[in-house]
Amino acid sequence: MSKVRRTRLWRWRSNPLRRHADVVEAWIVLASWTGFALGGAVVGTVTARAADESLSQARAKRHSVEAVLVESTASSVTDTEGASDSAVWAKVRWTGSDRSIHTGRTMVDAGHKAGATVLVWTDRKGNLTKEPATATEAAVETGLVGTVAALAVGGLTLGAGRIARWRLDRKRIGQWGREWKQVGPQWQRNTT
Structure with a gap:
């Protein structure tokens, strides 16, 4: 062969x-x-x-601001499959860079009472936005x-x-x- x-x-x-x-x-x-x-x-x-x-x-245009919860948040939200989500929608109030008071709804950690301080992200105009991606x-x-x-x-x-x-x-x-x-x-x- x-x-x-x-x-x-x-x-x-x-x-x-x-x-x-x-x-x-x-x-x-x-x-x-x-x-x-x-x-x-x-x-x-x-x-x-x-x-x-x-x-x-996007990271340069967004910055974190301390806000006050206007309403209490539930301890956690459980979906139909039993999974728990630690973030919920809640109404918050914050002071803009121009010293004006703003309110809006954003995702915050669950389990806080009204009046608690939370960290939210805003753009240059003072509108709520989601947190930018970290460097990693x-x-x-x-x-x-x-x-x-x-x-x-x-x-x-x-x-x-x-x-x-x-x-x-x-x-x-x-x-x-x-x-x-x-x-x-x-x-x-x-x-x-």
Whole structure:
């Protein structure tokens, strides 16, 4: 039994059996993998930096303010599956940076009585907002967003390369069929 030896980069080497379609396929494979590696890395990095900048701006625009609970909060809320949530919606009152009094509803820890002091987050206009992502949460989110963007671009690039190779294969099969129609009858006469 003979062992099959695989030759690397055979499409690039000079060979009398190498067809033009083989060279085209070699360029398609090279372009696909280059696009996957470089395009994915560039898009992933750019996307991660943009996400990090956006989250940094959100952290800079929000600040914490002490507020007073206007109403008591329940000790905890239990859903239908028995899970407990330690944060509930409650009405709070706080003083804005312009010394005006504001009221609104926000999520606070459960189990406080009216008049208790809680920490809430506001934007530059003094409107209630949710707490910004911490530096660690932002790092995880930017890493995830960058990875997803890199994989999406890489996947699209490899997919486009695969479609191009599929079309090339269809063209080669058609060419082979046309050539066989010319040569096949000559072989049949010699074998019968």
